[in-house]
Amino acid sequence: MAPSKAPTGHFSILYFAAASTFTNKASEHLPAPAEARNLFSKLEELYPGIKDKVLSSCAVTVNMAYIDIDGDDAPDLELVIKDGDEVAIIPPVSSG
Amino acid sequence: MGPETVINSLRQQITSCESQLQDLKRQLAEAEYQSQQQRSNLQSEQSEHCAPYPLAYDFSHGVHDDFRAEILAALSQPEESIPSPKRWPLDPNEYKRYGRQLIMPEIGLQGQLRLKGASVLIVGVGGLGCPAAAYLVGAGVGTVGLVDGDTVEESNLHRQILHSAARVNMPKVESAMIALHSLNPNVDMVPHHGRLTPETAVSTFQPYDLVLDCTDTPASRYLVSDTCVLLGKPLVSASALRTDGQLMVLNYPPRPPGDTAGGPCYRCVFPKPPPPESVVSCGDGGILGPVVGTMGVLQALETIKILTRGPSALSDGLASPDPPSLLIFSAYANPMFRTIRLRTRKPKCAVCSTHATITPEVLNSGSLDYVQFCGTINPIDVLSSNERISAENYAKIRLDVNPFTGLEPSKDSHILLDVREKVQFEICSLEGSVNIPFSTISSTPADDCKGTATETGLESGWVSELRQHTDKPIFVVCRLGNDSQITVKKMKELGLDNGGQRWIGDIRGGLRAWRHNVDRDFPDY
Numbered sequence: 001m002a003p004s005k006a007p008t009g010h011f012s013i014l015y016f017a018a019a020s021t022f023t024n025k026a027s028e029h030l031p032a033p034a035e036a037r038n039l040f041s042k043l044e045e046l047y048p049g050i051k052d053k054v055l056s057s058c059a060v061t062v063n064m065a066y067i068d069i070d071g072d073d074a075p076d077l078e079l080v081i082k083d084g085d086e087v088a089i090i091p092p093v094s095s096g
Numbered sequence: 097m098g099p100e101t102v103i104n105s106l107r108q109q110i111t112s113c114e115s116q117l118q119d120l121k122r123q124l125a126e127a128e129y130q131s132q133q134q135r136s137n138l139q140s141e142q143s144e145h146c147a148p149y150p151l152a153y154d155f156s157h158g159v160h161d162d163f164r165a166e167i168l169a170a171l172s173q174p175e176e177s178i179p180s181p182k183r184w185p186l187d188p189n190e191y192k193r194y195g196r197q198l199i200m201p202e203i204g205l206q207g208q209l210r211l212k213g214a215s216v217l218i219v220g221v222g223g224l225g226c227p228a229a230a231y232l233v234g235a236g237v238g239t240v241g242l243v244d245g246d247t248v249e250e251s252n253l254h255r256q257i258l259h260s261a262a263r264v265n266m267p268k269v270e271s272a273m274i275a276l277h278s279l280n281p282n283v284d285m286v287p288h289h290g291r292l293t294p295e296t297a298v299s300t301f302q303p304y305d306l307v308l309d310c311t312d313t314p315a316s317r318y319l320v321s322d323t324c325v326l327l328g329k330p331l332v333s334a335s336a337l338r339t340d341g342q343l344m345v346l347n348y349p350p351r352p353p354g355d356t357a358g359g360p361c362y363r364c365v366f367p368k369p370p371p372p373e374s375v376v377s378c379g380d381g382g383i384l385g386p387v388v389g390t391m392g393v394l395q396a397l398e399t400i401k402i403l404t405r406g407p408s409a410l411s412d413g414l415a416s417p418d419p420p421s422l423l424i425f426s427a428y429a430n431p432m433f434r435t436i437r438l439r440t441r442k443p444k445c446a447v448c449s450t451h452a453t454i455t456p457e458v459l460n461s462g463s464l465d466y467v468q469f470c471g472t473i474n475p476i477d478v479l480s481s482n483e484r485i486s487a488e489n490y491a492k493i494r495l496d497v498n499p500f501t502g503l504e505p506s507k508d509s510h511i512l513l514d515v516r517e518k519v520q521f522e523i524c525s526l527e528g529s530v531n532i533p534f535s536t537i538s539s540t541p542a543d544d545c546k547g548t549a550t551e552t553g554l555e556s557g558w559v560s561e562l563r564q565h566t567d568k569p570i571f572v573v574c575r576l577g578n579d580s581q582i583t584v585k586k587m588k589e590l591g592l593d594n595g596g597q598r599w600i601g602d603i604r605g606g607l608r609a610w611r612h613n614v615d616r617d618f619p620d621y
Contacts, residue, residue, distance in 0.1 A: 016424060017340045018374060026429060057370040059422070065437040066422075070367060090424065090436065092366040093335040093342045094314045095378045096224040096388060 006032070011085040018091040022054050023047050032085065036062070036069050037077040039087070059090040115262035122278045130189055130281075185209060190282065194236050207404035208236060214403045215239035217304040219292055219320055221268045222246070223383060224334050225310035226258040227392035228399070233276045235400055239284040240276070241304060244268040245291035255385035292316060295462045297323040306402060308395050309333040309362075312377065314369045315466040321346060321362030322464075325353060325448045326456045330402055333362060334395045336388035337381050341425035343394050344438070345418070347448070348402065354450040356441055359420050364442040372471035387427050394423070476578040478585055483601040487609040490571060511562070511570045515583050516607075520575065524619040526610070532558045534579040542589050562592050569599035577606035 006012045010029040020026055023046075034042065039060070044051040060067050063086055067076040081087060184191075186208065197203045203211075216237050218225045221244040233240055248259040248271050258275040259268065269287045276285060288300055292311075301307060301323050309320045309331060317333070324331040330348040334341065344365065351358030378388075420438040447454040458464055485493075493510070512529040514521055521531040540556045555563075562570065570587065574580040580602035587593065593600045603610065611618040 016426065017337065018370070018376075053371060053374050057366060057368045059365055059436070061436050064435065066365070066439050068439065068442070088434075088436070090342075090422070092314065092317075092370055093337050093340055094312065094317055094370070094375060095337040095381070095383065096220060096222060096310055096312045096335045096391070 006084055006086075009083060011081050011083065011087055014086065014088040016088065016090045017093050019050075019054050019058065019089040022050050032081055032083045034081045035077075036060075036067060036079040036081060039069065039081070043089075054091055055089065057092055059092070061088045061090065062086070064088075112262040115260060119274055119278055123281070126278070126281055134188070186212070187282075190236065193280070193282070197235065203400075203404055210404050211236050211400070212238045214306070215241070215304045216306050216308065216399060216403075217241040217243065217288075217301060218308045218310055219243045219316070220310035220312065221256075221258065221272045222252065222310065222312060223255040223336065223378065223385070223388035224392040224395060225308070226256045226272065227389045228308055228310060228334075228395040229272060229276060230258060230279065231393060231396035232399060233280045233283045233285075235396070236280065237283060237399075237403065239286060239304075241286040241288055241300075242269045242272055243288040243290075243292055243300065244272075245289065251379070255383060255388050257389070292319060293462075294319060294459050294464050294466060298327065298456055298460055301327050301329060304329065306330050306332065306399060308399060310392065310395070314375060314470040317362055318369070318469065319466045322447045322454050322459065324350070325361045326454070326459060328352060330359075331361075332395045332398045332402070334391040336391045336425075337376060337378060337383060339384055339387055339427040341387055341391035341427075343391055343398070343423040343425070345398050345402070345420070348420075353448045353452045358441055358448060360438055360441050361445065361448045363447055364445050365422065365438060367442070367445075369470040372473045375470075384427065387425070390425060390427075476581050479581050479602060483584060484581075484604045485571065485601055486604050487613045490603050491610075491614045493571075509568070511565065511568050513562075513570055513572045513583070515572060515574045515579050520621075523621055526573070526607075529573070534574065534583065537583050537586055540586070540590075542586065559590055559592070562587070566594055566598060570601075572600070572602040573610070574602075574606045576608050577602065577604055580606060 006029045009032060011032040011034065012027055013030055014027045015023050015025055030042065040051055040055050043055060060069060062079065062081060067079060068074045069076050069079075185205065186194075190208070190212075191198065194208055198205065198208050214237050216232055216239070218229050218232075218240065221229065221242050225242070225244070229240060229242065244267070246268050248256070248264050248266050248268055250261070250264055252259055252268075253261060253264075256268075258272040259266075260271070260275070263271040263274070267289060269289055273285050273287060276283065290296075292300065297319055307320060307324050307329050309317060311317060311320060312335075317335075321331060321333070323329075324347050328347075328350040330350050331346040332343075333346055334343045336342075344362075346359060346365075347361050348359040349357065420440070422436040422438055424434045424436065426432060426434075441448050443449055444451050446452060454464065512526060514525055514529040514531050515534040515537060516531070517533045517535060518531060521529075521533075525531070536556075536558060540559065570592070572580040572583045572587075574583070584600050584602050587600050592598070605612075607618065611620060
């Protein structure tokens with residue numbers, strides 16, 4: 001349910017829709033600080049296969065704001081996810 | 097045809113006719129009410145003009161009859177014969193019908209007139225499109241276009257609120273128009289039968305002020321968004337699956353491609369389509385009625401907000417008062433709603449940036465293959481024919497001699513493994529089957545096999561359990577016959593076939609084939 005506050009030295013990560021199905025979690029805490037460019041490889045380590053099956057098409061947000069880390073020249077690769085930040089992995093939902 | 101079938105068919109026909117009759121009666125009542133309202137308005141206007149006869153008394157004294165008759169005739173001339181400018185901007189019944197929203201400062205008379213003058217296209221008349229259309233037609237949007245190529249199915253009715261049991265098999269567009277007309281006959285409805293294609297999208301969208309994406313595939317979402325950008329139409333997009341929903345107002349303000357002041361499009365937010373094998377439909381993944389209903393209702397709300405803001409907000413005049421955002425609805429989370437701040441247009445977006453490669457000409461030519469862009473999955477066919485058995489032959493094994501092993505029928509002669517998820521297994525299952533959900537099977541590492549894991553005792557529970565009965569053939573079944581094939585492959589990788597000594601195979605076509613060819617009473621969910 002409501003994600004608990006991240007303990008010191010961690011950030012919260014929320015998984016929506018297909019990301020939640022894949023990880024079998026709604027949220028968790030991961031060590032901070034972390035560079036945005038390494039976020040996907042970190043998650044791939046934890047959940048083998050998630051990069052291709054889920055993350056490749058996802059929107060990613062930090063503290064409720066969209067960040068662009070897609071591609072080698074993406075504007076937010078340098079961004080650092082800090083202690084207490086809230087990251088969200090948002091796969092497109094296309095049904096209706 | 098047996099007598100039972102005839103009786104059932106007649107019953108169905110009667111229900112269908114009765115419901116059509118009810119619809120017609122409702123429409124007649126509505127029409128009669130309106131015509132009566134108009135008549136009584138007319139009468140009250142007339143009586144206002146001739147009611148008191150103030151001169152009647154005087155005329156009866158000493159005035160010539162002919163002269164008196166002439167004057168009276170002139171006075172009682174009903175005003176209707178002289179064309180007069182419309183006294184009130186809305187029709188009398190509209191004040192009554194829309195009164196509850198009309199008195200709100202957010203709408204007011206101006207807002208209502210803007211709704212009346214607006215035209216909106218709803219692409220998809222399913223779980224999102226039905227509630228969205230109901231509220232927009234209810235609110236008095238002047239023209240509502242409906243696009244859909246499907247027909248109503250019984251499994252739609254728990255969420256697609258415009259359709260009804262009597263209209264199963266009717267085109268959705270037609271069914272929706274019947275419901276919407278009986279809700280509000282003042283609204284002009286435009287049917288667009290058939291699925292939207294790149295070739296038809298531009299001409300279909302052209303006459304409308306705003307578009308609602310109520311479709312259900314990634315390909316249609318990119319097509320709808322691209323078309324809106326190219327034609328400069330605001331897009332209200334929503335989606336839903338299981339317990340989750342998403343809502344975005346896109347391309348708003350609808351500036352031309354390359355103008356950074358315009359709102360982002362679907363490609364700006366989701367530049368890459370999800371891999372096709374990960375795309376789950378409501379039919380496979382499930383959907384809760386109120387979840388998709390909530391999203392459709394919110395689409396109607398955003399549409400009303402944009403339309404009542406006035407024409408300046410619709411064209412490229414004003415910037416949108418709301419920064420672009422993505423609303424996420426998770427019915428079982430707390431909080432249920434989250435709003436994500438989106439960026440402006442993506443500098444390299446394929447359709448709305450200065451680097452755009454998608455133009456109206458490209459779209460019209462049909463050379464853009466949206467289905468290919470989003471990828472397709474070939475039907476799974478990974479097993480050889482001797483690893484598969486038809487539902488009919490499996491039925492024989494349950495009753496007769498096993499054609500593969502020559503064993504006499506017995507409940508214990510084999511293992512029937514059902515790999516549907518637990519919740520589906522609990523709905524209905526074949527007697528004697530064991531359930532190991534496909535999600536458990538696919539998350540078991542493939543190297544969890546042949547020696548190492550078995551010896552170290554770290555093997556997954558289900559694998560070691562199946563390893564215990566080395567002699568029994570395993571028949572794998574699922575809903576449609578795809579997951580069962582993958583499971584057979586996986587079990588062989590795990591060495592459960594003892595190097596080919598034990599037969600492992602799947603039931604072709606799954607429980608759907610079982611229902612079709614063996615047991616018609618097996619539930620169809």
